[in-house]
Amino acid sequence: MAKFFATTIVVIMVLSAIPIIRNTWHPLPNISAHGQAIDDEMWGTMIEAGISLLASQFILAWFIWKFSVPPASSAKLDKAPTLVIEAKSFPGGATGLVIAAIILVGMEVLALGIFGIKSWASMYFTQPGADALPVQVQAGQFAFYFRYAGPDGKFGPLHPDLISESNQNFFGLDPTHDQDAKDDLVTASMAIPVNREIRLLMHSKDVSHSFYVPALRIHQDFVPGLDLQLHFTATKIGKYEIVCSQLCGLGHYNMKAYLDVMSADDFDKWLKQQAALQ
Template sequence: MAKFFAVTIIVIAILSAIPILRHTWVAPEDISTHGALIDEQMSETMAEAGISFLAAQFVLAIFIWKFSNPGPDAKLKNFPGGAKGLVIAAILVVGVEVMALGIFGVKAWANVYLTPPSADALPIQVQAGQFAYYFRYAGADGKFGATHPEMINEGTQNIFGLDPEHDVDARDDIIAAEMAIPVNKEVHLLMHTKDVGHSFYVRELRVQQDFVPGLDVSLHFTATKVGKYEIVCTQLCGLGHYNMKAYLEVMSQPDFDNWLKQQAGQ
């Protein structure tokens, strides 16, 4: 029974590792400038976690195999080195390794969150609401019109609560239900939600950020590959949560300019 148990542990450990080694299920290819560091951090952590996982399971299995039901004559022994050795090993090997990971990881985090967007980044406002995203581009004047929550009306499609009659800045604002951005140009995303908490998750962009009711959150990134990607909500927001999504289209600069013109015409 014990030997069978030991073998089971080893088989499970190996089977668990196979999909990871074979990259059966992995995140889609990165299309951002900051994502490479995150991916690197991920694979380094995977190496360390994987080794720790396999080592711990194997040692456990071996000891179970070797020391179960040895009969009454078996001499009791203690592991040479005792607890002190193990504590030192835990602190030196695991502790230092993990702390090192953490320290290297700071750079990947800082890339996304601790650097300001460049001055010429394209500002786009995204408004999340139950259960859709809307995007707003500032238009020719480069200024966003002020929003008035009391004027939000989905019936008349005044999604952001703009007041173009009295507000010059709002007149040329472009509103779209999907997000288009030019490739290789930094985007400065201004995030706000009109109701509850939501999130903005684009796997390929290596971006995930919650919307916080009552707060304006900002995020910046640069996409490097033309294509169509999904934006999905990852913060439980109500019954339509599973279906809250929009598309992100990364275009060449001319395509983007055309798209913007088209949207403005509508």
């Protein structure tokens, strides 16, 4: 039974490792300027964690294989013969293991920690450039809507009391009174020019949501009552998906929008097209 147990553990581990090694299921290919650092950290961790996992499981299996005895007959369990054995102790004992764990894991932790700070800092501790394109995204049950400042480069103020999805006033704009709001473009999908920095202004109109674009390596919750800012640069033209990852109610699974990364020319055309539709 011990051998069977050991074999089972090994087989499970090998089968589990195969999809990882063959990369059967993997994150969507990165399309952002900052994403490579995250991917590097991810695969570095994968290698470290993978080796730790396989090594400890294999040793566990090996020890079970080696140090098990046939079960005593269950009829008289409490009278089973017990051999007094010269208990061999693990070389080095507890002290050795503790020291090994602190050194090995400590180094791993430090390495990952420092590595991690780098990619995190590059995203969150930097300021967007002055020429970054501002785009506002508003999350609400259960859709994203996007706002572009229009030719004047200014966003009109938001009036929550004017929000009316039934009148397609998703943001609560008042173009008749607010000069800045007159040329604001509101869209249901997001388009951005490739290789240009985007300054994303995140606003939630009701509950907590999240802005998760796996391909863009962007993931940030919306906090109602607190507008957050992100900045990023997309480097590859294409159509990607924005999904909500923070449980927001019954339509959570269907809260999504498309992200179109397009050339600068196409983006200008798109803006004009959208303006005509307003």
